[in-house]
Amino acid sequence: MYLPVHNILSNLSGGYHHAKSNHGEGFCFFADIPLSIKSIWQKHPKLRILIIDLDAHQGNGCSSILGKDKRVAILDMYNTVIFPRDRNAEKLVSYKVALCRKTRDKIYLEKLNSMLSKALDEHKPNVIIYNAGTDVYVEDPLGGLNISEQGIINRDEIVFKAASDNKVPILMLLSGGYHKRSGDIVGRSIVKMIQKGILNY
Numbered sequence: 001m002y003l004p005v006h007n008i009l010s011n012l013s014g015g016y017h018h019a020k021s022n023h024g025e026g027f028c029f030f031a032d033i034p035l036s037i038k039s040i041w042q043k044h045p046k047l048r049i050l051i052i053d054l055d056a057h058q059g060n061g062c063s064s065i066l067g068k069d070k071r072v073a074i075l076d077m078y079n080t081v082i083f084p085r086d087r088n089a090e091k092l093v094s095y096k097v098a099l100c101r102k103t104r105d106k107i108y109l110e111k112l113n114s115m116l117s118k119a120l121d122e123h124k125p126n127v128i129i130y131n132a133g134t135d136v137y138v139e140d141p142l143g144g145l146n147i148s149e150q151g152i153i154n155r156d157e158i159v160f161k162a163a164s165d166n167k168v169p170i171l172m173l174l175s176g177g178y179h180k181r182s183g184d185i186v187g188r189s190i191v192k193m194i195q196k197g198i199l200n201y
């Protein structure tokens with residue numbers, strides 16, 4: 001039986017989702033998410049994990065390393081026309097949401113809502129790892145998507161509310177974000193969730 005001490009954790013670095021098992025890739029030196037999961041499995045080998053990767057880039061490292069393991073499901077929403085366009089890794093993503101360039105808030109949040117419900121219902125995770133990249137932001141120089149600041153705040157709320165409603169512990173990693181407002185957006189998002197009581201479970 002897995003009994004977490006805290007239901008919500010965050011690491012202000014982390015989310016190096018492009019790193020493979022034997023080499024780094026795309027600003028990612030090592031595969032921190034797979035390493036963390038394999039470490040926790042040493043004590044709790046039956047633990048079921050859902051990785052929710054909402055960074056603008058495809059999380060090809062995580063899916064390459066973990067995609068065949070039935071204890072892991074990966075929900076990956078990403079801009080398909082930017083780096084890394086790793087078609088082999090893409091085949092290992094359990095819940096893939098391919099986004100067009102310049103996708104806006106409404107479509108983005110609708111797709112997240114529906115795929116997240118499906119992933120939670122089907123996989124029934126014991127732990128969620130949330131790769132909360134802010135490079136989906138409209139002014140981000142690398143992400144190529146058109147998500148507003150409020151859209152990112154709404155997105156985080158959807159993910160944390162789903163974790164809270166299902167009583168699943170969640171680890172948030174900040175992953176990519178290359179605009180000077182990225183840090184402010186993360187801060188505002190967390191403050192809003194604290195004010196709404198979403199993080200109290």
Ligand SMILES: [Zn+2]
Binds near residue numbers: 057133177
């Ligand atoms: Zn990214």
